[in-house]
Amino acid sequence: MIVANRKSIPELIGMIERHSRVLLLGCGTCVTVCLAGGEREVNILGSALRIALRLRGRGEVVIDECTVERQCESAFIDLVAPRIADYDAICSFGCGAGVQMLAEYFPTTPVYPGLNTQFIGVLQSQGVWTEKCSGCGNCRLGEYAGVCPLTRCAKRLLNGPCGGSHDGRCEVGKDRDCAWQLIYDRCLALGTLDRVMDAIAAPQDWSTGGDASPRCVVREDQVIEGRKSGGK
Amino acid sequence: MPAEPTILAFACQCCACSAADAAGALHLEYPAAVRIIRLPCAGRVDTAQIMLALESGADAVMVAGCPEGDCHFVDGNARAAGRVRSLQELLAEVGLDPERLSIVHVASRDGAGFAHAASEATERAKALGPNPLCSDAWTGEAP
Numbered sequence: 001m002i003v004a005n006r007k008s009i010p011e012l013i014g015m016i017e018r019h020s021r022v023l024l025l026g027c028g029t030c031v032t033v034c035l036a037g038g039e040r041e042v043n044i045l046g047s048a049l050r051i052a053l054r055l056r057g058r059g060e061v062v063i064d065e066c067t068v069e070r071q072c073e074s075a076f077i078d079l080v081a082p083r084i085a086d087y088d089a090i091c092s093f094g095c096g097a098g099v100q101m102l103a104e105y106f107p108t109t110p111v112y113p114g115l116n117t118q119f120i121g122v123l124q125s126q127g128v129w130t131e132k133c134s135g136c137g138n139c140r141l142g143e144y145a146g147v148c149p150l151t152r153c154a155k156r157l158l159n160g161p162c163g164g165s166h167d168g169r170c171e172v173g174k175d176r177d178c179a180w181q182l183i184y185d186r187c188l189a190l191g192t193l194d195r196v197m198d199a200i201a202a203p204q205d206w207s208t209g210g211d212a213s214p215r216c217v218v219r220e221d222q223v224i225e226g227r228k229s230g231g232k
Numbered sequence: 233m234p235a236e237p238t239i240l241a242f243a244c245q246c247c248a249c250s251a252a253d254a255a256g257a258l259h260l261e262y263p264a265a266v267r268i269i270r271l272p273c274a275g276r277v278d279t280a281q282i283m284l285a286l287e288s289g290a291d292a293v294m295v296a297g298c299p300e301g302d303c304h305f306v307d308g309n310a311r312a313a314g315r316v317r318s319l320q321e322l323l324a325e326v327g328l329d330p331e332r333l334s335i336v337h338v339a340s341r342d343g344a345g346f347a348h349a350a351s352e353a354t355e356r357a358k359a360l361g362p363n364p365l366c367s368d369a370w371t372g373e374a375p
Contacts, residue, residue, distance in 0.1 A: 009325040040280055044322070047283035052326040054365055 001030040001122070002095045003129040004037065004115040006045065009052055012091065015112040016049070017058055019088040024049070024114065025080070025102065026067030027094035034129055037093030037115050039067040045093070045114070071098025077105050084109060137208030137215065144196060145186040150204065152179035158201040236265040237291035237357040237370050241350070242282070244274040246304040247340045248296030252350075254343030262350035265357070266294070274298070274335075275308025279315050286323070286332060289366030292357040295335040296349065302339070309337060329360055 006012075016022045024042050032038025046065040053061050066083065068076045071094035084090065084106055092099040093114040103111040119131035134151045140158075141148055150156050154172035161180030164171030168181040187193040206212075243249045249270050255262060271277060274297025282293050295316055297309035313335050320330035334356070336349040362369030 043280040044283050047287045048326045055327045
């Protein structure tokens with residue numbers, strides 16, 4: 001999932017207080033699961049912002065809330081589009097993709113981000129999310145026993161370990177696991193240690209990753225003629 | 233204008249509500265300012281409802297659950313305590329005194345404990361003064 005956390009109340013107030021009617025728009029997918037921008041979070045933030053504005057003498061600002069299933073698909077935005085004319089601005093509680101989708105969909109309405117999008121990750125334990133994928137466009141997890149060194153090694157080493165690991169922890173921060181210790185342990189359990197530790201990995205092809213942004217994936221069999229958009 | 237603050241108590245039916253009943257059975261008095269909303273467990277308390285209560289003018293909100301380590305639903309009271317802590321931080325961020333929200337733990341037969349908690353919450357609300365968001369603020373004087 002895409003993991004995000006909310007911006008501070010003063011930052012949110014700073015963005016929306018110049019408007020008189022603002023819609024807080026939640027997203028029912030990734031940011032709901034990471035408890036940042038789902039229906040409940042948007043309702044809480046709605047109350048919080050109304051309280052904050054009233055205490056600052058700006059009680060006349062109308063703050064309403066609404067949540068769509070996914071902000072990154074226009075079919076779901078279609079459902080809420082008729083309501084948008086009632087507002088001066090939208091504060092999106094979706095990830096950065098959702099914010100930009102709304103900005104494209106509503107070209108004359110200001111759209112503000114309510115969240116700081118962090119990473120693609122997993123729910124590690126209750127209330128704790130960790131980064132697992134950099135979206136490099138050239139997945140090599142098969143070479144590293146299912147542990148991504150590009151994402152989880154602080155030095156992004158494809159030929160590790162670096163020598164700074166201590167008791168399975170990274171020298172960059174004691175709070176993070178050494179990715180290469182994880183790779184070693186897992187290869188040991190799988191009996192594939194020689195395949196990783198004795199081999200020299202080829203350099204990463206960065207042309208498929210962030211260097212190629214903005215990227216576009218096209219499934220020709222799914223494209224409906226006349227509706228194709230985006231692309232490089 | 234009302235003479236007393238308004239305090240909403242989100243109370244679990246297993247312990248806190250039974251304790252409130254026990255307070256009545258023991259003829260213990262506690263302030264009428266406390267309005268009880270019965271929940272199946274303190275862990276059911278909805279943070280959005282707490283915010284809505286304060287936004288709508290409640291002077292204070294009290295969440296009342298089972299004693300720590302003795303929740304009938306294993307850890308509902310601990311989850312409620314976590315939500316209360318998180319909301320107290322949010323209240324401080326928006327500029328509302330976090331002391332307007334509290335959590336207490338009382339056993340089902342502890343009528344005196346509930347009456348004490350209710351009195352304490354009322355005194356705290358009086359010391360904080362009326363909710364600045366409430367246009368019909370209490371006066372602190374008898375009607």
